[in-house]
Amino acid sequence: MNQDKNLLTLKRILVPLDASEHSMAALNTAAGLAAAQGAELEGLFVEDINLLQLCEFPFIREISFWGHTFRCMNRADTERQLRMRARQLKRILAEVATRHDVSWKFKVTRGGVPAEVLAAAEDADLTILGRSGWTMTRPRITGSTVRTVVSRGRGMTMIIQKGMRFQPPVQALFTGSELSEKALNVALDLGKKKDISILVYLLTDGGEKLKDMRGRVEEITSAKGVRASVQSIRAMDLKRISRTVRAYGPGPLFIPCEEPNLQGEDLQELINSLDNPVFLVR
Amino acid sequence: MQHKELSPSQLYKKCDVSKLSFETTSELEALKDISRGVGQPRAVEALKFGVGIRQEGYNVYALGPSGTGKHTFTRQYLSRRLEGTPSPSDICYVNNFESPGKPSLLRLPQGRGNDLAQDMEKLVLEAPNALKGAFESEEYQNRLQSMQQEFREYHQGVFEDLQNKAKEKGLTLIRTPTGFAFAPVKEEGEIMPPEEFQKLPEDKRQQMEKDMEEMQNESQRLFQKFPAWQRDMRKKIKELNNEVARYALGHLIEEIREKHSDVPEVGTFLDAVLKDIIDNVQSILESEKQHEEGQMQTTPLFMGGGGGRGGFEPPGGRGQIMRRYKVNVLVDNSKTRGAPVIYEDNPTYANLVGRVEHQPQMGALITDFTLIKQGSLHRANGGALILDAHKVLLQPGAWDGLKRALKSQQIKIESLAEMFSLISTISLEPEPVPLDVKVVLVGSPLIYYLLKYYDPDFAKLFKVAADFDMRMDWDEKHQNQFAQFMAGIIEHDGLRPFHRSGVGRILEFSARKVQDQMKLSTHVQGLTDLMREADYQAGESGRDTVTDEDVQKAIDASIYRSDLIREHVQESIKRGVMLIDTEGVKAGQINGLSVLMLGDFMFGRPNRITARIRLGRGEVINIEREVKLSGPIHSKGVLILSGFLGNRYALDRPLSLSASLVFEQSYGGIEGDSASCAELYCLLSAISGMPIRQSLAVTGSVNQHGQVQAIGGVNEKIEGFFDVCREKGLNSEQGVLIPESNVEHLMLRNDVVMAVEDGKFHIYPVKTIDQGMEILTGRTAGEPDESGAYPEGTINYEVSRKLQELSEKRRLFGTEKEQGGQS
Structure with missing residues (x-):
């Protein structure tokens, strides 16, 4: 943000990504604003430490949505799945940024998702978040990361949900x-x-x-x-x-x-x- | 020993044009329909019978020489005969929604196929918009969202319940990359790290593990209800879609149904269409959306939608998805009057029974019911189909395909390539079309008899033979019909009217064509060609009507264009390259006559035949046969000579000569027995030593009794020798001996007739060998007395004496040999 309070200049827009529909809406909006502002787009994917820790519990079972079966959680498998997710998001980010003709970078960190997003937001002029992640409950309620950023964040933040965009009025x-x-x-x-x-x-x-x-x-x-x-x-x-x-x-x-x-x-x-x-x- | 020769009037039948009741053909009523007469009563009767009888297998084979107008005759007759009979229904194919690979047949009253096709075309255009309007309406959207929301809320409620229950047990629900899991949480709500969990008291840990297991079981129990819920939801949405689609399309469908209410099959088809549209409404709306957005995708879409019936739908947008509701009008009989009469000029298998075309799409060949194409059997169904037998037999699979259709009484479209496994691609099995057709095969007698002998199906399927005669009687009735028919050709081809002299000359030419003073040719093609050429000659001469002079010029020009080889032959005889004597006398040498055929042009020429004899055992050696240049009929003729000689001259002793006969300077094959007379004369001359007049030529066959029999090509043979004599110089001695039974066949050229009239050339009709020998040698043949002996000085006496002499020599030769052997 420029020192002059009357003049908005965005150099860096952060978009935390988890591949949910809301985060994709956030990505598209961020790319549009980055193009309008000449800002750089930074994608962030956090490998959730909680997930990896779950794998340490021998009695915890993963339940599939489709097969309704139980499966032991394995750290190596989970890490591999997270890496795959990161690659997928990087590719999507590249496509969207290219479409809007903006520069971009992609970062992968590991830790608690809210904490990692908060930390990354410190260096960004604007953080754009999806309203919630992979929620299984009512979508009207914001997700834990958004709640954390709303309550503890210090920079400018935009929260957006799927189907929405930067539009009038x-x-x-x-x-x-x-x-x-x-x-x-x-x-x-x-x-x-x-x-x-x-x-x-x-x-x-x-x-x-x-x-x-x-x-x-x-x-x-x-x-x-x-x-x-x-x-x-x-x-x-x-x-x-x-x-x-x-x-x-x-x-x-x-x-x-x-x-x-x-x-x-x-x-x-x-x-x-x-x-x-x-x-x-x- | 006076032998009569033919008078000029016997050599040519002149048409008495004074008996023709018109000046020019323009006064005549033109006869365009040759099936109304012109000398084919047998064919007319056969066709009438074949078309009239309704039983299976009574198809017709029209046989006759080519050019007799069989095709035209048959077509004209059938058109006239079937005029006024009911026209057949239209034949359509529509999609079979239950089994897209087997398109359904739909038959509609005459001319209604296109009506239905247009109605369905309109439906195809309007249905997407009508559906779009209904499915985008607020009412529909509200009801749909309400249903979807209900399901979402149920889904979310389940998870919230799980979350709440988990929270009560100190657990939380956490999303994993491929599902979810329950995890222990700290009091602050954060997930408990494993090391902290391990620090918990044993009983606490066990309790949490037990709680987690319970939650997992609980989630599983709840999730098992999801599929049933989803199924209910889909069913409700489908019912809603059904209701809305029926509302949107009802009036369009009902309009068509009402219009075609007299055809129950259309109602059934429309029911199927409506059901299919409802089943696939989402695909239709999606394609409509793409169409509007101009994003015609090339991703393949598949028919059947939720039904999953799996028929292939060509890729593309709205038009292609809606294509399956169209109607393929295979045969439109809207313009047909009466039962159809179809002539298939190119009777390939596919042109007969129809075919299923394919379109390349994304590297594959695809097809559907709209690509079914008609065959001539479809077009002729309910009427008659005329086919050229030769062409049908030449086309691979066509004959078998035709027979299969006639035997099964249905048209089943099958690909020949697939039958032979030449290609393997998606194809169709269209519902067979019931067949009710009369097939008339037109062809040569040879093909008819070959099929009759070698194809057992032929006799069952083509029970009626319509035999076309190549000639008709030359009487007043036919003469008048002939003139009227000429008037028809003149009108059809836009020729100049023919003066009656021209008509007369054409009648004479027609008689010459069939080599008979009593008959006229029915060769329509030859007649038409000559008329056109005569019309051209008249034009060249600046005449408005075609006269006998123009006809003659046309005939002469036609001959001139074809007789190069004849001219070469004549020239080589004149220059002495080919040895033919036309004067003087010689023993054992005679001028035989033969005919050469070059396509439809025929000409005669003389051949020198010589005979030599020696002591032998009674065999007559045919040198041509020894070198395999003799055809079987010619060989038969020569063998008959031995029979004649033995019977007449050697009843009581062995025939002790060996004779050799040869066609001098003949290097091609010889066939026919028309030279057997000449060969016998030559042989008798050689045996008796009596010389033969070289100014005469001979034609005719002979039997063992010495009777002279008729031969073919008599006119050309006489003209051939006349031309040679004229070239070498007519000396009033020259002439030809012909069988008496051939006299009625004479239609000689005018120059020959004139030469005979002037006494420069002579034509002798001959009934027996004795007559011929007398003319050729100028000596009496001689009749045997009671003892069988011939009067001295006669031909037969000399022959008999010589043979006796040879017999005696042979006997003596045999005795000496026996004595010599004993010593």
């Missing part, structure tokens, strides 16, 4: 804070480059502050040469925010991750309630 939450101005600027920059209209939600109880916030939004948008629509939502009603955002369409929502309501469990709940891509600005 771009929506942004604005609280009047410095971070929300940054989120608005990022939304404007990304939206502008893709020529997408923008809708700004002013989170306030009304009164004078609303007027100030509206004025500030106009200032920022004018400076970027973008005409934005503005709508106010009373107080910090996350359910209402969710309803409004969903009602306006499938475009990405830019959220400034700030205390007290846009962090932690509240933020997690807001993300869970939305199908839209979510862009967390920190």
